[in-house]
Amino acid sequence: MSDEAQPETEPEAPVGNARAGITAARASLADVPPEPGAPKQDPILKATGVRRAFGGLVAVDVQHLEVQRGTITALIGPNGAGKTTFFNLLTGFDRPSRGEWVFDGRRADRMRSYQVARAGMVRTFQLTKALTRMTVMDNMLIGAANQVGERFWAGLIPPVWKAQEAANRAKAMELLERFKLIDKREDYAGELSGGQRKLLEMARALMLNPKMVMLDEPMAGVNPALKQSLLEHIKDLREEGMTVLFVEHDMDMVHEIADWVAVMAAGQLITEGTPDQISADRRVIDAYLGAHHDAAQR
Amino acid sequence: MDWQFVFSQALTQAIGPTMLVYALGAIGLNLQFGYTGLLNFGQAAFAAVGAYGLALSVAAFGLPFWLGIIIGLGAAVILALLMGIPTLRLRADYLAIVTIAAAEIVRRLFRATVWAEHTGGSDGMREFSDPFFELNPFPPDATWTLGFISMDSGRLIVDFGLFDLQYSNRDLWVMAVGWALIAIFLGILGLLVHSPWGRVLKGIREDEEAVRSLGKNVFAYKMQALVIGGLIGAVAGFVFALARANVQPDAFSTDFTFYFYIVLILGGAARLFGPVLGAALFWFLYNIFAQGLSEAINSGLISTDIINQTQVGPLVFFLLGLGMVLLLIFRPQGILGNRRELMLDVR
Numbered sequence A: 001m002s003d004e005a006q007p008e009t010e011p012e013a014p015v016g017n018a019r020a021g022i023t024a025a026r027a028s029l030a031d032v033p034p035e036p037g038a039p040k041q042d043p044i045l046k047a048t049g050v051r052r053a054f055g056g057l058v059a060v061d062v063q064h065l066e067v068q069r070g071t072i073t074a075l076i077g078p079n080g081a082g083k084t085t086f087f088n089l090l091t092g093f094d095r096p097s098r099g100e101w102v103f104d105g106r107r108a109d110r111m112r113s114y115q116v117a118r119a120g121m122v123r124t125f126q127l128t129k130a131l132t133r134m135t136v137m138d139n140m141l142i143g144a145a146n147q148v149g150e151r152f153w154a155g156l157i158p159p160v161w162k163a164q165e166a167a168n169r170a171k172a173m174e175l176l177e178r179f180k181l182i183d184k185r186e187d188y189a190g191e192l193s194g195g196q197r198k199l200l201e202m203a204r205a206l207m208l209n210p211k212m213v214m215l216d217e218p219m220a221g222v223n224p225a226l227k228q229s230l231l232e233h234i235k236d237l238r239e240e241g242m243t244v245l246f247v248e249h250d251m252d253m254v255h256e257i258a259d260w261v262a263v264m265a266a267g268q269l270i271t272e273g274t275p276d277q278i279s280a281d282r283r284v285i286d287a288y289l290g291a292h293h294d295a296a297q298r
Numbered sequence B: 001m002d003w004q005f006v007f008s009q010a011l012t013q014a015i016g017p018t019m020l021v022y023a024l025g026a027i028g029l030n031l032q033f034g035y036t037g038l039l040n041f042g043q044a045a046f047a048a049v050g051a052y053g054l055a056l057s058v059a060a061f062g063l064p065f066w067l068g069i070i071i072g073l074g075a076a077v078i079l080a081l082l083m084g085i086p087t088l089r090l091r092a093d094y095l096a097i098v099t100i101a102a103a104e105i106v107r108r109l110f111r112a113t114v115w116a117e118h119t120g121g122s123d124g125m126r127e128f129s130d131p132f133f134e135l136n137p138f139p140p141d142a143t144w145t146l147g148f149i150s151m152d153s154g155r156l157i158v159d160f161g162l163f164d165l166q167y168s169n170r171d172l173w174v175m176a177v178g179w180a181l182i183a184i185f186l187g188i189l190g191l192l193v194h195s196p197w198g199r200v201l202k203g204i205r206e207d208e209e210a211v212r213s214l215g216k217n218v219f220a221y222k223m224q225a226l227v228i229g230g231l232i233g234a235v236a237g238f239v240f241a242l243a244r245a246n247v248q249p250d251a252f253s254t255d256f257t258f259y260f261y262i263v264l265i266l267g268g269a270a271r272l273f274g275p276v277l278g279a280a281l282f283w284f285l286y287n288i289f290a291q292g293l294s295e296a297i298n299s300g301l302i303s304t305d306i307i308n309q310t311q312v313g314p315l316v317f318f319l320l321g322l323g324m325v326l327l328l329i330f331r332p333q334g335i336l337g338n339r340r341e342l343m344l345d346v347r
Helices: A020-029 A083-090 A113-117 A136-142 A158-178 A194-206 A222-239 A249-259 A275-279 A280-288 A293-297 B001-014 B016-037 B043-059 B067-085 B092-111 B130-134 B169-193 B197-205 B210-213 B220-243 B256-269 B274-298 B309-330
Strands: A043-054 A055-068 A073-077 A097-102 A121-123 A212-216 A241-246 A260-265 A267-272 B144-146 B149-152 B153-160 B162-165
Touching: A020 A055, A020 A222, A043 A083, A055 A241, A055 B016, A073 A083, A073 A222, A073 A249, A083 A113, A083 A212, A083 A241, A083 B092, A097 B162, A113 A121, A113 B210, A121 A260, A136 A158, A136 A194, A158 A194, A194 A212, A194 A222, A212 B309, A222 A241, A222 A249, A249 A275, A260 A275, A260 A280, A260 B169, A260 B256, A267 A275, A267 A280, B001 B016, B001 B162, B001 B274, B016 B043, B016 B153, B016 B169, B016 B220, B016 B274, B043 B067, B043 B092, B067 B092, B067 B220, B092 B256, B130 B169, B149 B169, B153 B169, B162 B169, B169 B197, B169 B220, B210 B220, B210 B274, B256 B274, B256 B309, B274 B309
Parallel strands: A055 A267, A073 A241, A073 A260, A121 A212, A212 A241
Antiparallel strands: A043 A055, A043 A097, A260 A267, B144 B149, B149 B153, B153 B162
């Protein structure tokens, strides 16, 4: 592999213009050894010694993890491996017992959840959190960052925020078009189907212009027809230069879209690698099926 | 039995000084509960610190009236911060528990005998409303007639034929100020709830974790809503104290808070005009039941063997309670609410 593998990804990369993102992403990971904690060329997220204990139970104890910028990274592991807890820690929705991480050059382990989002790391939830008694459009608009009108005194004076609101609305229309929710824009979000809510949540996250999108089980409860379109949307994020980290159970999906896979078991990061390397890794099979399954077969 | 009298009394009350107190308190609650989803069960305490802030300043410490108003508002802000700082980061029900307890603490502090020389203990205080009524532009001795409207030595009578409205000149002054305040608060809230600021509040009501994940400082917004709603609650306390020209600690019991909730739910939560309509309807129904039953017993229409005058009070509350239950069954969104919104599957 050559050194042209430097990630070319810029936030403003053209959409659908070939699939430059995937090539760059795969290339940037080509020389990374499939080991837990393997260093990456240009990590957007670098976490060290992250530990979260609930009383005596250590839910997460990750020594080191780096996430390569511009890639789609999957975080997999059996139930109870600590994936979602780790996710919550990284996004500020839970506090670590200890550990530190740097996101996009900034220490992020002391940030509160809303500060993490403002820094450019936006998450979605396993159980979709649509704002049900608000319209789809309002769900989108609330996502926009740095809104003047969200300050109390400015809110009282419409001329101060009308122009920005119009720009946000135009952006929301674009995203709703792309996520095929445009016809639903005046419906209450609570009237959408489960799959449409997933789409809305992802579209809403994009209103913040995130650098990194964190998807917690994006495929949970989504019908197979919608699954394919959701996968395409996730791939589009990479084409636009965003980094994606997602938690998932479905190995088929991981194979289809992930450039890199990190595997957790019992709170620890047990291995990393490309999807093919991971499928062949004994430790992963052991983690999922139990270390003694071989012995039982003998 | 004099139906005209009963009906006139009830209508007079429906837009009168007491109704204004309920409307103002519920407007504050609407911002907190209706729009932001904060379960503030201590609105009576905000009204109490407002009323006592004013009464103590003027009657006990001889401070100017306007300083008393500022002290009352300041006390409401402090109360909101005291209740909000420890609880607003926690789950919603913690606020409910803390506010209901705090409201009782406030009432008992004002009731305490320790400071009775200042606060009057359970008897409360008077003689603080004179500066307010000195500003009264409605003269106590005016007499004139203009079509169906007439003034009879300071008493306004609006005669609609089938019924009439009657207010004393003091009532008129309280009502002029009260309705002006309602117009101002509804104007401000109308701008706020239709702004991006209001959108964040509604988002918090729906799911605060989601709003947090979108980079909003949820705690700060909840605190703003609690403080502003509490300030409006304190204003309700001013109007209450001034209309009656006295304050009594037991008037600010938990019931008071729940009347605000009844008014809000009756009118329609998260609807701008819900509290005003709810307060008018609630106070009209209360008066028509109370006056009607009382009149019916006096005129012998209902025999005192069935109910007597002293039983009217509890029976009216029973009837209002029944009405509330029927409302929640058949129109849970309130008068102005949107049923489609309420029936959404909240997953």
